[in-house]
Amino acid sequence: METLVVDHPLVAHKLTALRDVRTDSPTFRRLADELVTLLAYEATRDVRVIDQTVDTPLARAHGVRLARPAPLVVPILRAGLGMLDGMTRLLPTAEVGFLGMIRDESTLKAQTYATRLPEDLSGRQCYVLDPMLATGGTLAAAVQFLFDRGADDVTAICLLAAPEGIAHMDEVFKGSGRPVRLVTAGLDERLNEQGYIMPGLGDAGDRLYGVV
């Protein structure tokens, strides 16, 4: 998987604050929101545009506008919802589809419990939002779901990733002929025995929305 770890002091500063066990839920939400906007700037570098001219008060200028169909942003519930506003602030004309997925904490297998997306995703650029790429089971299932509906261009935006998750994505999608990109604020060392990213930031969904 083509992976970009965004190397920027503001991203590193916000990620450090996000990791801090003392960061409360309102602050965690704000930091996740700010971080995704910075990551989205890099993740949308290849967003499709078409030429357009515009009349300034002085003359005609050549520019671009976003191509159609509009990009599709797909937050993975629940934790990915914490990244949606930051993403659509940068890409206000994007459409939004929803995938509800949960990882069984004993088997670490991902289960899909909700889907609300267009049936046909041919020709759509898709941006998957999920703060954590741990074993990669969740992201692999999400990307496969989008491919099955015809998407051929998928970029995942994650706040943190583990090497095991990236390796899993490489394994699942190698030779698929459909490239998957990852843009992340940090690539951590490893997973622990419970499948948590180390040093990580804990359970992103719980830190955003409370322990369930």
Ligand SMILES: O=P(O)(O)OC[C@H]1O[C@H](OP(=O)(O)OP(=O)(O)O)[C@H](O)[C@@H]1O
């Ligand atoms: O790479 P994986 O090993 O599959 O783990 C990552 C997934 O786990 C977390 O979701 P969780 O299952 O905790 O659901 P939640 O967002 O409702 O908290 C996280 O937001 C990812 O979706």
Ligand SMILES: O=c1cc[nH]c(=O)[nH]1
């Ligand atoms: O570290 C992890 C791994 C999976 N899900 C999380 O929220 N955090």
Ligand SMILES: [Mg+2]
């Ligand atoms: Mg969770």
